[in-house]
Amino acid sequence: MAAGNWYSQSGIGDANNASTARGIMAALTEASKNQEAAAHPVMQAMLARDAGVGQMLGAYGYGVSFADLGSGKLAAEIEGSEATPTNFSTTNVTVTPARRAFTREISDYARSLQESLLMGEIGPDVEVMLAYEGTRLWMNSLVDQIAALASSATNTIGSTGVPLTWSALNEGILDLKNRGAASGRAMALVTVKGAKDLADDALSLGGAVQMAPQIQGLLANATAGAYVASLGGVDVYLNSELDTDSGDDLGLLITDGAIISKHQQVVLPREADSLVQAGFYSMELRRPGGSVSRIETVAYNGVAIAENGRMAAIRYVS
Amino acid sequence: MPITPSGGPSLAGPSFARGNALSRAQLQLPGPRDPWTYCVSPTRLMCFDGEVLPELAKAWHTPGSNGNAGGRGQGQGFVSNLMGAGFTPVPHDIETTAFGASRAGAPLSAYLDRYEGISRGRPVVYHADAWHRPKQLGHLVSWEHDREGWKAFLRQCLALVSPDGLVDMQVEMAVAPVLRRIQAAQDRDDARGQRMLTALLSHLPPEHVPADLRDQVEPPKPARKRARKE
Numbered sequence: 164m165a166a167g168n169w170y171s172q173s174g175i176g177d178a179n180n181a182s183t184a185r186g187i188m189a190a191l192t193e194a195s196k197n198q199e200a201a202a203h204p205v206m207q208a209m210l211a212r213d214a215g216v217g218q219m220l221g222a223y224g225y226g227v228s229f230a231d232l233g234s235g236k237l238a239a240e241i242e243g244s245e246a247t248p249t250n251f252s253t254t255n256v257t258v259t260p261a262r263r264a265f266t267r268e269i270s271d272y273a274r275s276l277q278e279s280l281l282m283g284e285i286g287p288d289v290e291v292m293l294a295y296e297g298t299r300l301w302m303n304s305l306v307d308q309i310a311a312l313a314s315s316a317t318n319t320i321g322s323t324g325v326p327l328t329w330s331a332l333n334e335g336i337l338d339l340k341n342r343g344a345a346s347g348r349a350m351a352l353v354t355v356k357g358a359k360d361l362a363d364d365a366l367s368l369g370g371a372v373q374m375a376p377q378i379q380g381l382l383a384n385a386t387a388g389a390y391v392a393s394l395g396g397v398d399v400y401l402n403s404e405l406d407t408d409s410g411d412d413l414g415l416l417i418t419d420g421a422i423i424s425k426h427q428q429v430v431l432p433r434e435a436d437s438l439v440q441a442g443f444y445s446m447e448l449r450r451p452g453g454s455v456s457r458i459e460t461v462a463y464n465g466v467a468i469a470e471n472g473r474m475a476a477i478r479y480v481s
Numbered sequence: 482m483p484i485t486p487s488g489g490p491s492l493a494g495p496s497f498a499r500g501n502a503l504s505r506a507q508l509q510l511p512g513p514r515d516p517w518t519y520c521v522s523p524t525r526l527m528c529f530d531g532e533v534l535p536e537l538a539k540a541w542h543t544p545g546s547n548g549n550a551g552g553r554g555q556g557q558g559f560v561s562n563l564m565g566a567g568f569t570p571v572p573h574d575i576e577t578t579a580f581g582a583s584r585a586g587a588p589l590s591a592y593l594d595r596y597e598g599i600s601r602g603r604p605v606v607y608h609a610d611a612w613h614r615p616k617q618l619g620h621l622v623s624w625e626h627d628r629e630g631w632k633a634f635l636r637q638c639l640a641l642v643s644p645d646g647l648v649d650m651q652v653e654m655a656v657a658p659v660l661r662r663i664q665a666a667q668d669r670d671d672a673r674g675q676r677m678l679t680a681l682l683s684h685l686p687p688e689h690v691p692a693d694l695r696d697q698v699e700p701p702k703p704a705r706k707r708a709r710k711e
Binding site: 364 | 514517520537538539541545548550552558563566601610613626628631659662666669671673680681683
């Protein structure tokens with residue numbers, strides 16, 4: 164007696180749906196290192212001060228005056244005579260926020276991310292990914308803006324045309340301390356070339372330096388993200404936003420108060436289709452000129468060197 | 482001096498296509514990079530290929546950066562901040578030579594070029610100094626560097642702030658850090674220390690090379706020819 168087809172004879176081949184199930188994940192990018200830099204206490208303190216200032220209320224910029232206080236000393240004066248007054252002196256720094264934007268077309272996003280799920284509306288998972296991207300875009304820009312300031316730092320660690328050495332960085336930290344700037348946390352951004360220079364140099368040194376715990380931190384750790392080591396109290400991170408200058412890489416060492424930022428929050432009106440209103444940046448959906456829908460990530464911000472003594476460029480051959 | 486006169490043409494430079502291989506492939510660039518104005522200081526100096534030359538600072542034209550206003554400007558705020566720190570802006574119409582050719586009449590600046598290409602799949606505009614130019618091989622890009630032209634430009638920049646030559650203090654400011662690095666390299670008794678020493682000595686002006694290292698930089702004396710024995 165015929166038993167008919169085996170039930171196991173057909174399986175996935177009979178499926179009518181030509182599409183496969185699809186998950187969405189954020190692709191690996193070297194820009195992810197910016198998240199760690201942006202999360203460093205030096206950066207967080209800068210942003211906390213930025214937010215603490217609040218809205219600029221119609222002003223085009225935000226300024227800080229640095230008053231020369233506490234640097235003088237009492238001078239010997241003859242009894243009964245008056246001391247000559249010393250004038251106050253101040254240094255003024257102004258940050259003027261400017262608009263930065265990054266735009267996506269929703270249809271392009273849908274094609275790229277939803278493909279088989281395309282139904283005219285963006286799904287909640289894609290919406291979350293858009294918001295996630297907005298945060299990353301803002302952070303990338305902020306770190307890039309700060310890294311660009313290395314070429315105008317008035318203090319330099321290292322020398323042109325030669326690799327970065329442990330002793331050069333060590334001297335730079337001592338110079339920083341000598342300027343009175345070494346209080347609290349410090350962060351250094353270097354390219355992978357700079358980190359390799361440092362590691363090769365320090366790990367090949369003999370004696371106490373080679374065996375010091377902080378030098379052991381230079382032994383590469385694949386689980387530590389972009390963080391390399393804490394050398395002399397300076398947290399060293401790999402970064403890819405750093406500038407180059409005629410054959411040299413320009414890393415950056417900053418301490419608390421070296422750089423100021425100012426973000427101007429643009430409050431979107433009620434009729435705006437706002438995806439994210441995060442203060443430091445916003446994301447707005449709109450259909451300009453009746454065209455396809457776009458999502459625009461926007462930040463109004465600026466950065467400036469507040470006090471050069473609190474920072475240094477790190478120069479070494481590329 | 483602004484990069485272009487006010488009311489003049491915008492920063493739009495020449496399109497990248499110039500009839501070479503680059504016109505057939507999209508130029509891969511490191512990422513976006515805004516234009517800048519070089520600024521030179523009489524006290525920010527370095528030793529480079531045996532000369533004391535200025536370490537230039539870049540005053541970016543990026544809106545919102547270090548005092549720049551919000552609109553599209555030409556780095557006036559940034560330049561102003563650097564001038565407050567003793568820097569002098571290098572004019573964009575200074576006479577320069579790069580890769581053996583005069584830069585007179587360069588559309589953007591005597592020392593900057595503008596390139597359009599892509600980076601990570603996205604169109605970008607990248608500015609480079611005139612002494613670096615891209616060379617594309619398939620999908621790879623390498624950057625050629627006119628080192629001698631660059632040094633000539635640095636000498637021009639130095640002349641802007643030290644027209645009568647360098648005083649002793651300036652030379653010492655440039656030389657002292659290199660001498661410290663040399664001492665550190667000498668303290669290491671290994672091949673790495675020797676490599677550092679060689680690299681550092683190549684940048685130090687010969688007259689400042691420590692006496693105990695002169696034999697490392699002086700060219701070897703030609704050996705006398707001996708009469709061949711028959």
